[in-house]
Amino acid sequence: MAKEIERKFLVHPRKWSDLGAGLVIRQGYLCASKQSSVRVRTYGDKAYVTIKGATADIARDEYEYEIPLKDANEILVNLSEHPPIEKMRYRIVFKGHTWEVDEFTGANRGLTVAEVELKDAKEQVELPDWIDREVSGDPRYFNSNLSIKPFSSWK
Incomplete structure (x- = not known):
């Protein structure tokens, strides 16, 4: 069974910038609940379907499979429960960990989040x-929740 263990952080606006080109990500959810989610993501010229289980602390089951880009684009347009999320992803290596910094666009513009994947929930970073x-x-x-209630709608 695949496991995703990650921590998520807000990022100071553009204090991390000047990294060069990021990669555009579009993702939509076919279903999302507390128990599981199924999403389709385009990531540059690749596409994936991902099934995630419920989050327990900072870990959850995760299964990801590559699918044809054409199929993913059709799914995003025709089958997503809500409009797809769009963001620019940058990868930053810092002190032995690779950080994924997502600068959201569209309805989530103004939100920048960094995630770091860990080998173990107790791993120090x-x-x-x-x-x-x-x-x-x-x-x-x-x-999955940002697709339902975008950052721009928060009070």
Whole structure:
């Protein structure tokens, strides 16, 4: 069984910039509940379907499979429960960990989130100075929830 263990953080606006080109991501959810989610994502010229289980602390089951890009684009347009999320992803290596920094566009514009995957939930990670605060336990920041209630609609 595949396991995803990650921590999520808000990022100080553009304190981390000047990284060069990022990669455009579009993703939509076919279903999303507390128990599981199924999403389709385009990531540059690749596409994936991902099935995730319920989050327990900072870990959850995850299964991901590559699918044809054409199929993914059709699914995003025709089958997503809500409009797809769009973001630019940057990868930053810092102190032995690769951080994925997502700068959201569209209805989630203004939100920048960094995630770091870990081998173990107790693994220590040194935080870069561009990290603001941790939001791993706040479900509002789950991508599946951002597709339902975008950042721009928060009060």
